[in-house]
Amino acid sequence: MSAVPNVIPARMRGVNRAEICDVNFQEFVRDWNGRPDVKPAPDEAILDGSALDALGFRELFESQLISRHLDLMARVLRVQNKVFYTIGSSGHEGNAMVARLARHTDPAFLHYRSGGFMAERFRKLPGMDPIMDSALSFAASKDDPASGGRHKVWGSKPLWVLPQTSTIASHLPKAFGTAVAIEQGRRMGCGLPIPDDSIAICSFGDASSNHATAQTAFNAAAWTAYQKLPAPVLFVCEDNGIGISVKTPVDWVSRNFKNRADLDYFFADGLDLASGYGQVQAAVDHCRHSRRPTFLHLRTTRIMGHAGTDFEIEWRSIEELCAVEAGDPLLRSAAIALESGLMSKDEILALYEATRAKCFAAAEDADRRPRLTSLEDVMAPLAPYTPDAVQAEAVRAADEARRIAVFGSSAKLPEKQAPRHLAIQINNALHDLFAKYPEALLFGEDVAQKGGVYTVTKGLHKAFGNRRIFNTLLDETIILGLAQGYANMGLLPFPEIQYLAYFHNACDQIRGEASSLQFFSNGQYRNPMVLRIASLGYQRGFGGHFHNDNSITALRDIPGLIVGCPSRGDDAAMMLRTLTALAKVDGRVCAFLEPIALYMAKDLYEAGDGGWLTEYPAPDQALVLGAERVYNSEATDCLIISFGNGIPMSLRAAKVIERQLGWKVRVVDLRWLVPLNEPAIAAHAAQCERIIVVDEGRHSAGVGEGVFTAITEAGFGGKPLKRVVGADTFTPLAGAAFLVIPSEEEIVAAARTLVQA
Numbered sequence: 001m002s003a004v005p006n007v008i009p010a011r012m013r014g015v016n017r018a019e020i021c022d023v024n025f026q027e028f029v030r031d032w033n034g035r036p037d038v039k040p041a042p043d044e045a046i047l048d049g050s051a052l053d054a055l056g057f058r059e060l061f062e063s064q065l066i067s068r069h070l071d072l073m074a075r076v077l078r079v080q081n082k083v084f085y086t087i088g089s090s091g092h093e094g095n096a097m098v099a100r101l102a103r104h105t106d107p108a109f110l111h112y113r114s115g116g117f118m119a120e121r122f123r124k125l126p127g128m129d130p131i132m133d134s135a136l137s138f139a140a141s142k143d144d145p146a147s148g149g150r151h152k153v154w155g156s157k158p159l160w161v162l163p164q165t166s167t168i169a170s171h172l173p174k175a176f177g178t179a180v181a182i183e184q185g186r187r188m189g190c191g192l193p194i195p196d197d198s199i200a201i202c203s204f205g206d207a208s209s210n211h212a213t214a215q216t217a218f219n220a221a222a223w224t225a226y227q228k229l230p231a232p233v234l235f236v237c238e239d240n241g242i243g244i245s246v247k248t249p250v251d252w253v254s255r256n257f258k259n260r261a262d263l264d265y266f267f268a269d270g271l272d273l274a275s276g277y278g279q280v281q282a283a284v285d286h287c288r289h290s291r292r293p294t295f296l297h298l299r300t301t302r303i304m305g306h307a308g309t310d311f312e313i314e315w316r317s318i319e320e321l322c323a324v325e326a327g328d329p330l331l332r333s334a335a336i337a338l339e340s341g342l343m344s345k346d347e348i349l350a351l352y353e354a355t356r357a358k359c360f361a362a363a364e365d366a367d368r369r370p371r372l373t374s375l376e377d378v379m380a381p382l383a384p385y386t387p388d389a390v391q392a393e394a395v396r397a398a399d400e401a402r403r404i405a406v407f408g409s410s411a412k413l414p415e416k417q418a419p420r421h422l423a424i425q426i427n428n429a430l431h432d433l434f435a436k437y438p439e440a441l442l443f444g445e446d447v448a449q450k451g452g453v454y455t456v457t458k459g460l461h462k463a464f465g466n467r468r469i470f471n472t473l474l475d476e477t478i479i480l481g482l483a484q485g486y487a488n489m490g491l492l493p494f495p496e497i498q499y500l501a502y503f504h505n506a507c508d509q510i511r512g513e514a515s516s517l518q519f520f521s522n523g524q525y526r527n528p529m530v531l532r533i534a535s536l537g538y539q540r541g542f543g544g545h546f547h548n549d550n551s552i553t554a555l556r557d558i559p560g561l562i563v564g565c566p567s568r569g570d571d572a573a574m575m576l577r578t579l580t581a582l583a584k585v586d587g588r589v590c591a592f593l594e595p596i597a598l599y600m601a602k603d604l605y606e607a608g609d610g611g612w613l614t615e616y617p618a619p620d621q622a623l624v625l626g627a628e629r630v631y632n633s634e635a636t637d638c639l640i641i642s643f644g645n646g647i648p649m650s651l652r653a654a655k656v657i658e659r660q661l662g663w664k665v666r667v668v669d670l671r672w673l674v675p676l677n678e679p680a681i682a683a684h685a686a687q688c689e690r691i692i693v694v695d696e697g698r699h700s701a702g703v704g705e706g707v708f709t710a711i712t713e714a715g716f717g718g719k720p721l722k723r724v725v726g727a728d729t730f731t732p733l734a735g736a737a738f739l740v741i742p743s744e745e746e747i748v749a750a751a752r753t754l755v756q757a
Contacts, residue, residue, distance in 0.1 A: 017312060018075040018304050021090065021325055028331050029338070029348050036341030046340050051278030054342050059123060060100060060273050061333045063130075064093035065352060067115030068330055069359040070134050071304065077360075082367040083138040085152035089115030090303035092238050093329050094270025095203060096120035097280040098296070102201055102234075105194040107488060108161045109175040110154045111203040111238055113300075121159050128158070135362035141369040148381070148522030149372045157524040160194065162488065165520060168208050170508050172217035172235070173477050175202030176293070177485020179233035180224065183291065185489045188467055190439045193490055199287050200485075203236040206253050207243020213477060213508070220478040221293035222262035230291035234284065235263075237295065238270065240302040245315060253297055263295050270298040271329040274336050301327045381523035383560045384586045385625070394581035394622030398436035403619070406435045406463055419613035423456050423599035425569030428616050429576045430457065430494070434464050436619075437492050437580070442469050444479055444496030444532075453498060454534060454599050476502050480509035480531070487514075487527040492584060500535040500593065501549035515560045515589045526587025530579050535565070537696060537731060537741050538597035538645045550726055550741070553701040555591055556674050562625070563674035565593040567647035570614035571629060571671060577622040593673070595644045604648055605655065612648060626677035629669040630684075637663035638751060639688035641681065641707055643670040646694040646742065653747035661751060663690075676706045682714030690720045690754045696741050699728045722750040 040046060042055035052060070071088035078086050089095075096116035102108070104124035110117060115134070122130035136144040137152050146155035146163055155163025164171050179200040185192045192198075208214055217235075224231040239253045258265045264286060268279035280296065287294035301324055305312040312321060337343040343351075372378050397403070407413050414420075414428035434440050442460060448471045451458030461469040472479050476497055483493040497503045503510075514527040537550055555563050564579055566572035572594070579590040604611025631651060638657065640650040647669045654665035668684050670676065685691055691711065695704035704723045711717060724747050727740040 016075070017321065017325075018072055021303050021328060022072055024325060024328065025330055025334065025352065026349065029334050029345050029352075032335075032338050032345055034338060036338060039341040046336060046342065047274045050274040051281055052274055054340065056100065056277070057273055057336065057340075058342060060096050060120060061337060062351070062355070063096040063099075063119035063123075064116050064330055064333055065355045066119040066130055066359070067093050067096070069356045070115055070131070070138070072356070073135075073359040073363050074138055075304070077363050077367075083363060084140050085138050086309070087112050087307045088304055089113040091240055091301040091327075091329065092116060092270070094273065094276055094298060094300060095236065095238060097268070097270070097273065097277050098201065098203070098234075098236055098284070098298070101277075101281050101284045103195075103198065104159045106160065106199050106201055107175075107178050107194065108159075108201040109164060109171040109178075109203075110161060110201075111205060111236075112154070112164070113205070113238060114154045114203060117203070118154050118156075118161065121156075121161065125158055131358050132362045132365070135359065135366040136369065139363065139366035139369065140371055141366050142372055142377070143366075143369045144522075146522070147520050150378065150522065151520050153520055155521055157521070162517070162525055163520045165512075165516070169204055169211035169214035169217075170512050172202055172204065172214050173220070173481020173509060174484035174488070174513055175200045176217045176221050176231065176233050176478070177482040178488045179231045179293070179485065180229075180482060181485040181489040181491060182232065183230040184441075184467065184486070185491055188439070188491075190491060197288060199232040199234055199284075201234045201236065203238055205243060206237055206239040206241065206248045207246065209237050209253060209256070216475055216477045217481065218260070218263055218295075220473060220475060220481075222260065223473050225262035225292050231293045232287050232291045233293050234287045235293065235295045236298055238298050238300045240300045242302055244306045257295050257297065260295070263293055264290070265295045265297065267297045268299065270300045271327060272332050272336075273329075301329070303328055381521070382519045383588070384518070384523065385582075385588075386586055387624070389585045390578070390581045391622065391624065393585050394577045395620045396436070397619035398432060402435045403432065406431050414616035415618050417616065419610065419615050420569060421600055421602050421613055422566070422569045422572055422595070423454060425573050425614065425616055426456050426576065426594060427458060427460075429573035430460060431463060432573075432619055433576060433580055434460065434468065437584070439490065440468065440492045440494060441486055442494040442496065443472050443482065445472060445474055445498050447471060447496050452496070454596065456534075456594070456599065457496070476506035477509055480506050480514065483529045483531070484509070484514050484527050487529055488525075492580070493529045495529060495531055497531065497533045499549060500533050500551065503533055504551070504554060507554055510561065510589060510591075511558045515558050518587060519560065527589055528583035528587045529589055530576070530583055531589070531591045533591060533593055534596050535593040536595045536597065536644050537726075537737065538595075539737075540597070549731070550697045551701065552593070552673060552697050552703055555593075556703070556706070560589065561674055562588055562590040562672075563593065564590070564671060565595065565644045565673050566671060567595065567598060567644050567669055568612060568614050570617050571623070571669075574617050574621055574623045575671065577619075578625060581622070582625065593644070597645055598648070601648065605652060623671070626672050626675065626680065628671055628677060628680050631667040631669075632664065633666060635664035635666040636688050638665045638690045638692065638754070639668065639684055640665060640692045640694060640747065641668045641670065641684070642694035643673060643703065645696055649742070649744050650694050650747060653744045653751075656744070656748050657751045660748070661755065663751070670703070670707075673703055676703075676710060678710035678714070681707055681710040682716065685711045685714065685716040685719065690751075691716075691722070692747060692750050692754070693721075693723045693725075694742055694747055695723065695725045697726055699725050702726065720754040722754055724750050
């Protein structure tokens with residue numbers, strides 16, 4: 001075997017590194033002077049002692065070459081604006097072994113350096129073309145079968161590759177969640193979309209393994225295994241020793257993971273197909289048969305820099321670059337092909353150039369295809385909504401016999417009970433929904449036997465059992481990762497986040513992952529869920545900023561997310577039915593903000609009046625997305641628009657305003673915070689002389705800005721307007737909390753300022 005050149009010729013020092021690697025490969029093959037053994041038969045080991053046969057090696061080598069030439073093509077055509085992505089897979093082509101040894105029905109959540117994996121997985125189904133599909137994605141073509149031209153992603157619906165963008169470990173929790181869901185779906189008997197013994201595959205870089213989101217996934221996997229619960233997730237750490245320009249300490253990955261309890265460690269040489277194949281096979285087989293979380297430490301390298309804009313020659317020495325390029329796995333694969341006698345020099349070079357030609361031809365073809373040219377096309381898969389189908393599903397009641405069994409008797413059905421407060425009606429609605437949907441799951445911290453911190457989930461565990469109502473570890477990131485996993489497997493998750501402030505710990509699981517999946521998969525994948533969050537302020541005698549959090553804007557900023565916020569029990573029940581239908585029918589990610597301070601509220605105007613108790617709406621009643629509730633709809637002197645805690649406050653303030661100023665006051669409960677019903681807001685504004693918006697969110701980041709914008713853009717900004725809003729501060733403890741959030745007195749004071757307006 002000839003030596004790889006370790007000194008770059010002077011004539012090449014000014015050439016880009018992609019060209020260097022390209023020339024290195026060709027010169028390496030041409031300069032080969034070994035004498036091959038007899039050509040192996042297709043089913044014989046490619047080299048003595050290897051677990052890989054000759055046919056398998058040949059196909060893996062072809063996949064490696066496809067991956068490499070896609071990278072080379074991207075570097076050339078990016079400067080011509082024919083492709084738009086240059087983060088390459090060069091040096092990571094050994095991940096093709098994982099694809100070969102796994103099944104195409106094993107859900108895969110991939111690192112962005114997965115060209116080899118994808119090229120090899122494409123072999124699993126006939127008639128698919130990895131080169132053309134990849135070229136369409138690189139070119140941001142509307143014909144891209146993965147994302148429809150929205151992003152360069154590795155994804156394929158038929159191959160069970162769920163698309164990721166440039167994630168840094170944020171996909172690990174949902175990969176773990178998918179592994180857990182495979183087992184849970186099987187036990188529940190709901191019918192999985194993949195074989196029962198499937199595993200979830202998740203690849204990432206060595207630098208990303210240090211990320212908090214990665215660490216929480218590893219911890220949750222080990223926590224699960226420690227309790228002897230199955231979690232067949234294969235974590236594939238592709239260790240190239242560097243993260244953009246920050247080097248990973250030598251042996252850090254093995255030292256960190258090799259002896260970690262309940263996370264079974266395997267090493268494989270991803271730079272050498274002959275020796276690495278058996279090592280990868282051991283890891284895949286172990287994960288599939290043991291059903292335990294498995295960590296595969298795959299040795300790789302990074303050729304040609306992080307991306308096309310990373311000119312390594314500016315910050316790495318020539319000697320270091322030579323050493324890296326000498327470790328190119330394609331050089332080793334060429335050597336194996338020659339050493340074994342499987343291929344001649346001419347055959348390798350012919351295959352190399354033929355692959356190059358196919359990649360460039362596909363890229364030129366892709367460049368001629370249509371791209372997204374309208375906002376409507378771009379947004380089409382983001383937030384699907386089929387109103388008639390959603391409404392039909394929302395008002396479809398559970399089987400009556402099933403309802404009677406769940407609630408105990410016909411006499412105990414909630415619609416036959418006296419009016420109750422918000423927490424009880426949410427609880428009743430959840431019982432109804434879980435009777436209706438056998439695939440529904442509710443999980444989070446303290447939700448099972450305890451029934452939640454505020455007893456909102458009380459009785460659900462007893463009614464539906466451990467498989468459907470269960471506690472999780474104290475980790476919001478994993479709660480939302482589990483939700484995505486269950487959704488991937490066709491289940492209907494109802495994750496609970498204990499307080500709105502706790503959501504911020506895990507916001508990216510909704511913003512960057514769950515809510516983006518339909519967008520980046522062109523509607524092919526979805527994450528239906530109803531996320532329940534105990535929310536907002538006004539708790540008396542308890543709280544501080546972790547338990548009185550009004551940062552609703554963190555949710556309103558997430559594209560595609562639906563956010564509902566009830567103020568009373570009957571609305572809550574009907575909203576939950578609608579949100580569940582939106583998840584079930586349109587695959588929507590929905591958030592339900594439950595105002596903690598109103599959970600137990602019974603009275604409205606004075607103690608004992610029972611004015612905030614409501615009857616339970618019959619199970620065939622549901623709200624329409626965006627529909628507001630209007631109090632005193634004939635009033636036109638003053639309009640108050642609010643939501644959540646602001647509604648009973650505004651109703652009480654309206655009584656004072658009527659008494660003191662003689663105005664008839666209309667109060668509108670938005671109920672839906674995303675999307676805001678702008679036409680309804682404008683219609684109410686048109687009919688009323690003065691407008692007050694009561695928003696317990698912060699002054700610079702709440703809901704009121706959206707309401708004001710809707711009014712102004714509709715042409716009613718010239719009317720007297722006033723906003724009553726929370727201060728730009730965290731919420732303090734005890735009575736001081738009420739200094740920073742709106743009060744009834746402030747609403748009345750706002751009205752007085754509009755007297756002369």
